[in-house]
Amino acid sequence: MFTLDHERKMGKRELRITVADAVNELMDADKSVLFLESDLAGASGSGKIQKAHPEQYIQVGIAEANMMGMAAGLSAVGFKPYTHTFGPFATRRVFDQVFLSGAYAHNTINIFGSDPGFTVGPNGGTHTTWEDVALMRTIPGAVVCDAADDVQLTWIVKEFAKSEGIHYVRANRKAVRNVYAEGSTFEMGKGNIVKEGKDVLVIAAGQLVSDALDCAEKLEAEGISVEVVDMFCIKPLDKELIIKEAAGKKAVVTFENHSVIGGLGSAVAETLLEAGVSVKFKRHGVEDRFGQVGTADFLQKEFKLTSADLENTIKGVLL
Amino acid sequence: MTGTELKNVKVLAANIRIDILKMLEKRGYGHLGGSLSIADLMAVLYGKQLRYDAKNPDWDERDMIVLSKGHAGPGWYCALANCGFFDKEWLYTLNEGGTRLPSHPDRTKTPGVDMTTGSLGQGTSTACGMAQGLKLKGSEQYVYLIVGDGELNEGQCWEAFQYIAAKKLNNCIVIIDDNKKQLDGYTKDILNPFSYEEKMKAFGFDTQVVPGNDVEAIDEAINRAKAVKDSAVCIILDNIKGSGVKYAEELMANHSVKFNTEEMVNKNHAAIAELEAFVKGAE
Numbered sequence: 236m237f238t239l240d241h242e243r244k245m246g247k248r249e250l251r252i253t254v255a256d257a258v259n260e261l262m263d264a265d266k267s268v269l270f271l272e273s274d275l276a277g278a279s280g281s282g283k284i285q286k287a288h289p290e291q292y293i294q295v296g297i298a299e300a301n302m303m304g305m306a307a308g309l310s311a312v313g314f315k316p317y318t319h320t321f322g323p324f325a326t327r328r329v330f331d332q333v334f335l336s337g338a339y340a341h342n343t344i345n346i347f348g349s350d351p352g353f354t355v356g357p358n359g360g361t362h363t364t365w366e367d368v369a370l371m372r373t374i375p376g377a378v379v380c381d382a383a384d385d386v387q388l389t390w391i392v393k394e395f396a397k398s399e400g401i402h403y404v405r406a407n408r409k410a411v412r413n414v415y416a417e418g419s420t421f422e423m424g425k426g427n428i429v430k431e432g433k434d435v436l437v438i439a440a441g442q443l444v445s446d447a448l449d450c451a452e453k454l455e456a457e458g459i460s461v462e463v464v465d466m467f468c469i470k471p472l473d474k475e476l477i478i479k480e481a482a483g484k485k486a487v488v489t490f491e492n493h494s495v496i497g498g499l500g501s502a503v504a505e506t507l508l509e510a511g512v513s514v515k516f517k518r519h520g521v522e523d524r525f526g527q528v529g530t531a532d533f534l535q536k537e538f539k540l541t542s543a544d545l546e547n548t549i550k551g552v553l554l
Numbered sequence: 555m556t557g558t559e560l561k562n563v564k565v566l567a568a569n570i571r572i573d574i575l576k577m578l579e580k581r582g583y584g585h586l587g588g589s590l591s592i593a594d595l596m597a598v599l600y601g602k603q604l605r606y607d608a609k610n611p612d613w614d615e616r617d618m619i620v621l622s623k624g625h626a627g628p629g630w631y632c633a634l635a636n637c638g639f640f641d642k643e644w645l646y647t648l649n650e651g652g653t654r655l656p657s658h659p660d661r662t663k664t665p666g667v668d669m670t671t672g673s674l675g676q677g678t679s680t681a682c683g684m685a686q687g688l689k690l691k692g693s694e695q696y697v698y699l700i701v702g703d704g705e706l707n708e709g710q711c712w713e714a715f716q717y718i719a720a721k722k723l724n725n726c727i728v729i730i731d732d733n734k735k736q737l738d739g740y741t742k743d744i745l746n747p748f749s750y751e752e753k754m755k756a757f758g759f760d761t762q763v764v765p766g767n768d769v770e771a772i773d774e775a776i777n778r779a780k781a782v783k784d785s786a787v788c789i790i791l792d793n794i795k796g797s798g799v800k801y802a803e804e805l806m807a808n809h810s811v812k813f814n815t816e817e818m819v820n821k822n823h824a825a826i827a828e829l830e831a832f833v834k835g836a837e
Contacts, residue, residue, distance in 0.1 A: 269690075290690070293686065295717060296716070296717070296720075298713035298716070298717070300675075300679065300709075300710045300713060301678075301679045301682065301710060301713035301714050301716075301717055302679075303679070304676050304678070304679020304680050304682070304683060304710065304714065305679050305680070305682050305683030305686060305714075305717070306683060307679070307680050307683060308620075308669070308679065308680035308681060308682060308683020308684040308685075308686070308687065309683040309684070309686065309687040310683075311661070311668065311669060311680065311683070311684055311687075312683075312684050312687035312688055312691070313687065313691075314687050314690075316683075331673055331676070332676060332679070332710075335670065335672070335673045335676060336670070336673075336676045336679065336680050339670060340660075340661055340662070340669065340670035340680075341661070341662050341670075342680075
């Protein structure tokens with residue numbers, strides 16, 4: 236069960252520390268939990284894990300393919316490996332290793348891909364991933380998550396330890412605004428209705444859930460009733476909820492920090508079409524573009540991923 | 555190796571080769587050269603060095619093999635079948651729909667196969683992870699990582715080797731099957747590797763080079779590798795693709811062959827007869 240933090244204030248903890256804290260908690264109770272780092276401890280906060288659990292921390296150096304393969308091998312001899320690198324290197328650079336040594340070979344790899352999409356900030360276009368969800372959701376059996384906030388990310392990281400397979404979560408390294416109150420729990424494969432509404436259904440994921448709620452509240456004041464679903468688990472997808480909540484709406488809009496090709500928007504479109512749901516529909520995400528450098532705020536605006544951009548899309552689709 | 559051990563290992567190697575030839579002829583095609591070139595190594599491993607229980611393939615204290623050059627899967631399957639992991643009839647289901655013996659090893663399908671391989675280079679990292687995990691557990695199990703020379707074109711191998719060497723994972727015995735050829739030709743022509751021995755030494759491995767078809771030399775090299783305590787270990791098999799079967803050695807394009815001519819089938823039958831005579835003589 237979840238409860239909302241209606242103020243949506245900036246979280247007090249950086250999400251990289253959220254991951255480190257959650258992994259440390261897992262390690263306290265389970266010696267088979269390992270964390271593999273590829274020379275990004277300074278960026279990922281995993282130094283905190285190394286300090287607390289040096290015997291469960293593996294530094295592989297700048298060798299992401301080897302890291303994913305090693306994780307698969309460690310899984311094969313009974314360990315529960317977590318890995319971290321920046322989102323693009325955690326997915327597209329090592330796709331074959333995660334796919335074959337991991338998924339196809341029935342090994343477990345828990346993957347934290349940091350700074351997805353516009354959150355890349357000054358690392359720029361080379362370090363931007365707007366295709367990670369598209370890639371990862373094609374891996375049979377993989378779990379793919381985009382964390383909305385600190386509370387949810389903690390839950391996701393811990394939940395990954397409970398099952399075998401490929402588990403991927405993307406999240407900003409920095410602090411983000413809270414959507415949920417402390418103590419909230421979730422269900423993998425289930426979306427959360429974080430705001431009720433009758434006119435438009437917005438299905439969002441990741442930290443953009445906060446922006447979607449901002450937008451919905453603004454439009455409410457203008458007489459447009461917007462429902463917001465946090466679809467943090469993009470695979471397995473909560474198709475039942477999508478079909479149920481789309482019924483009777485004037486429009487459905489997806490909102491993601493990802494390419495419109497292959498991500499949440501595509502997954503929702505597939506679901507609606509296959510279910511025969513006839514509704515106005517728009518994928519709001521990054522159009523067919525590469526990333527670039529700038530602050531995260533600049534990039535969010537440049538790639539039209541703000542609350543105001545979503546508002547324009549909703550109004551446009553209702554015309 | 556005692557006289558009896560030597561005889562048994564040689565007979566096992568011959569039986570592995572006989573089954574490779576029979577199964578691939580039955581299938582009509584297959585990875586012949588690279589399967590034959592690991593036959594002597596497999597015979598030493600399963601006949602002498604490896605701790606395993608064929609009736610309990612998941613035995614907790616077993617040693618493990620990662621055949622990173624996964625296309626040599628048929629050679630491995632013949633070793634497993636000869637050592638009782640499954641019935642030899644399985645060999646004739648190679649690559650059939652629903653088979654438990656796919657062209658490339660699959661840990662979810664075949665008893666005795668501990669790691670899935672096939673995308674070249676990836677077995678080096680998985681073996682590295684397995685060995686690191688076993689070290690963390692304080693286990694005395696070994697991981698035998700078998701890598702092809704052509705496979706060393708893949709950069710991932712060198713990532714894994716750096717880790718194995720840096721962390722002195724001496725429980726991961728790296729064996730390079732230097733059979734001199736890859737699919738498109740000689741390795742020296744495709745991408746000159748220069749000296750594997752110098753490369754592995756430079757990476758920090760205790761490195762030995764032994765004839766790839768000399769079971770006594772392979773056995774001694776493994777014994778010596780097991781005695782090394784302060785560094786990673788590597789054994790390079792100076793080998794011939796197709797080794798131990800004259801017609802296969804002489805066939806230039808012997809990576810994947812077809813048994814679709816009378817001449818090829820006749821040569822294969824003659825080779826099988828020769829190996830069977832050796833086995834009979836040894837008995």
